[in-house]
Amino acid sequence: MADVLSKESRHRNMSAIRNRNTKIERCVRRMVYAGGFKYRTNVRDMPGRPDIVIRQYRAVIFVNGCFWHGHDCHLFKMPETDTEKWRNKFRRQIEVDKQNVNALIDLGYRVLIVWECSLRGKDRHTPSGLAERIEEWVLRGAGLGSIAALKSSNPGDTHKL
Numbered sequence: 001m002a003d004v005l006s007k008e009s010r011h012r013n014m015s016a017i018r019n020r021n022t023k024i025e026r027c028v029r030r031m032v033y034a035g036g037f038k039y040r041t042n043v044r045d046m047p048g049r050p051d052i053v054i055r056q057y058r059a060v061i062f063v064n065g066c067f068w069h070g071h072d073c074h075l076f077k078m079p080e081t082d083t084e085k086w087r088n089k090f091r092r093q094i095e096v097d098k099q100n101v102n103a104l105i106d107l108g109y110r111v112l113i114v115w116e117c118s119l120r121g122k123d124r125h126t127p128s129g130l131a132e133r134i135e136e137w138v139l140r141g142a143g144l145g146s147i148a149a150l151k152s153s154n155p156g157d158t159h160k161l
């Protein structure tokens, strides 16, 4: 019985995390839209099904939840039950993310990772500050960029595993 309950509450937690990720994706879309860029969302025929693709600028944006993508920041916490299973899951996700980024760069796209912690939590950017950084990157950013929490010691591509 105890196990059933804990499974149910875990399921609720995971759903809550997924919904939050959808919310931050919408938020980033609004910023891109406000920047005047034409974009497509959830583009299925590109590696990793990017959240946002701005073809005119050969730019792709992923909005990554810090939990699912194992980001090295204050929002990531390793689950205390089934830890090994989770660790392996995160490692696989990180590997898939890397392969997708490389594939997109090979196709001639630039890739920006916007981490959840840049929008949520104690060290988030202001909405206008974040919008500016995204716009700046779309216009002039390097091949692979990332935006994370303001005080992050890890500006992007490091993971907790």
Ligand SMILES: [Zn+2]
Pocket (backbone or CB within 6 Å): 066, 071, 072, 073, 074, 075, 076, 115, 116, 117, 118, 148, 149
């Ligand atoms: Zn993060």
